[in-house]
Amino acid sequence: MKARILGTAQDGGIPHLGCQCDACTTARNDRSKQRFTTSLKVFDEDKGVNYLFDATPDIRFQVEDTYIDGIFLGHGELGTITGLLYLGKESINANMVPVYCTPSVKEFLKDNYAFRLLIDRNNIVVNDIAENGPVEMMGLTVTPVGVVHRYVPTDTHAFMIETENTKLLYMTDIDYWTEEAIERVEEADIALIDGTFWSEEEIDRYERVPHPPIQESLEKLDGADTEIYFTHLNHTNPVLDPDSEERQQVEDAGFHIAEEGVELEL
Numbered sequence: 001m002k003a004r005i006l007g008t009a010q011d012g013g014i015p016h017l018g019c020q021c022d023a024c025t026t027a028r029n030d031r032s033k034q035r036f037t038t039s040l041k042v043f044d045e046d047k048g049v050n051y052l053f054d055a056t057p058d059i060r061f062q063v064e065d066t067y068i069d070g071i072f073l074g075h076g077e078l079g080t081i082t083g084l085l086y087l088g089k090e091s092i093n094a095n096m097v098p099v100y101c102t103p104s105v106k107e108f109l110k111d112n113y114a115f116r117l118l119i120d121r122n123n124i125v126v127n128d129i130a131e132n133g134p135v136e137m138m139g140l141t142v143t144p145v146g147v148v149h150r151y152v153p154t155d156t157h158a159f160m161i162e163t164e165n166t167k168l169l170y171m172t173d174i175d176y177w178t179e180e181a182i183e184r185v186e187e188a189d190i191a192l193i194d195g196t197f198w199s200e201e202e203i204d205r206y207e208r209v210p211h212p213p214i215q216e217s218l219e220k221l222d223g224a225d226t227e228i229y230f231t232h233l234n235h236t237n238p239v240l241d242p243d244s245e246e247r248q249q250v251e252d253a254g255f256h257i258a259e260e261g262v263e264l265e266l
């Protein structure tokens with residue numbers, strides 16, 4: 001089993017709509033600088049296993065497989081559910097692709113007509129998962145881990161993805177670190193974690209869209225014996241620039257910035 005990083009940007013992607021900052025301007029002119037919205041594929045080519053974590057607005061660039069065994073959704077936002085729309089009849093007209101989420105995300109999908117149509121037309125079949133109960137399937141155990149992410153209309157869960165050998169934590173979108181969240185990172189062998197901002201000063205409306213700043217996370221997770229990748233990067237984040245001092249600090253501390261296409265052995 002392997003995981004492949006399919007996207008590393010915050011929900012709005014890079015470039016960000018209507019933004020003329022350096023990172024966005026560069027990304028518009030040079031496609032190699034674009035970053036797709038955060039997503040992960042967990043797969044085993046020999047066994048024909050293929051799961052997707054988050055259905056992003058960039059899904060048509062991210063998914064090349066002709067089959068998907070299931071899509072896990074941690075919450076209901078731009079970066080996590082809008083890709084489902086490409087399973088509809090305007091695009092691939094999928095046949096009963098299983099979607100796994102908690103009841104609150106399921107209700108949110110059912111209450112929104114564009115998504116409701118996917119359910120009514122059998123493009124997707126939405127399966128309830130218990131808030132903290134494991135889901136076992138095809139050599140994987142996936143356990144939703146409740147996290148604090150208060151400003152969204154559904155509850156929010158990270159996922160602990162376990163194979164026989166490895167625990168991978170996918171915790172890409174949280175408001176701040178709790179003790180439990182830190183314990184989960186420490187418990188994992190590999191963790192993809194929220195690296196939206198470098199610092200609180202990075203955007204004016206930080207209070208309304210809080211995320212743990214990377215510079216704090218480096219301290220809080222200092223002792224963890226875990227291979228840690230920062231993802232869900234906002235277009236304002238200085239670590240996007242490989243030559244920045246901030247990037248250097250992350251690497252010197254033994255952490256990584258997630259990059260699209262990177263494969264992790266599970």
Ligand SMILES: [Zn+2]
Binds near residue numbers: 016
């Ligand atoms: Zn920008």
Ligand SMILES: [Zn+2]
Binds near residue numbers: 075
């Ligand atoms: Zn979110």
